[in-house]
Amino acid sequence: MHSMDDIGGAADDPRLSSPAAQRNRGPIGEILRQVLPARGSVLEIASGSGEHAVYLAEALPGLRWQPSDTSPEALRSIAAWREAAAPPNLLAPLALDVTAEWPEIAELAAVCAFNLVHIAPWAVAEALFAGAGRQLPPGGLLVLYGPFKRADTPLAESNARFDEALRARDPRWGIRDLTALEALAAAAGLEALQVHEMPANNLCLVWRRAAQA
16 A cells, blocks of 8 residues: 555546556565465455556466455556456455454455555554454465564664654654564464565565464
């Protein structure tokens, strides 16, 4: 997801386009090829323009890709991109508020959220981890992508400026501390699995749903 201020489209075309999605979808796809299973369903939270959904459905043909968003404009864009590209494993978008009840997704293998938690209130991050903990089966994955703060690594200057701009725009927003996310993961029964360094000072974080005792 990106703020709708950062996503544009032609006046007569419902398909929105995000420069950030164009840049990061390839590196994200490489990580997902490594970590996701060959079969099952993936729920993408806050799919934004829908460009990630189309690209990743085409890149991972064995998986059913379920996009979602809260924005009617985003849902129209996702549907239009889906119609234009028509990958058979890309499902119609769901209107889904992460802080509300989640639908049941058949054979759910992973929940993904790209560029979400820093442009949303902290309650969204809490709901994302709690929902993934409830919905994922043992071994299921939660995958996040974006900028994050790490206790042992100084924040890159570009990310520090970005964090200031986010907080000025909405004091509830901001780059999240990985330690705080780890606490949410532990409470939700998710185990830290991998931290992948990504271009432009971003990270791809992968947690696995713990086996039930």
